[in-house]
Amino acid sequence: MDIFSLQSNVLFVGFLIVLCLKGFAFVAAMTFPAPAYEAASKFTKVGWGLILGLGLAAQLILWSPIGIINILFLVAACVFLVDVRPALRSITRR
Numbered sequence: 811m812d813i814f815s816l817q818s819n820v821l822f823v824g825f826l827i828v829l830c831l832k833g834f835a836f837v838a839a840m841t842f843p844a845p846a847y848e849a850a851s852k853f854t855k856v857g858w859g860l861i862l863g864l865g866l867a868a869q870l871i872l873w874s875p876i877g878i879i880n881i882l883f884l885v886a887a888c889v890f891l892v893d894v895r896p897a898l899r900s901i902t903r904r
Contacts, residue, residue, distance in 0.1 A: 821874065832887045838891070839859055843902070853894070
């Protein structure tokens with residue numbers, strides 16, 4: 811095994827991890843009702859859907875996980891999962 815195949819494998823694993831994270835964030839954003847976003851005083855459902863959907867599309871088109879565009883959308887997905895999703899879950903919890 812040479813260093814280039816190791817680097818290629820690491821980048822591929824990074825791609826899969828980031829793709830799963832962005833996909834999960836997008837699906838999670840679409841499962842909450844729109845009024846929950848307003849009740850939690852967060853950005854709208856359409857806004858989060860566009861941001862996370864574009865991030866997912868960018869990940870599929872520009873597959874490198876270390877590109878600046880993919881890193882920005884990764885930060886957005888992490889913000890959704892760490893801040894917005896818990897707030898939405900607390901409002902919609904039964």
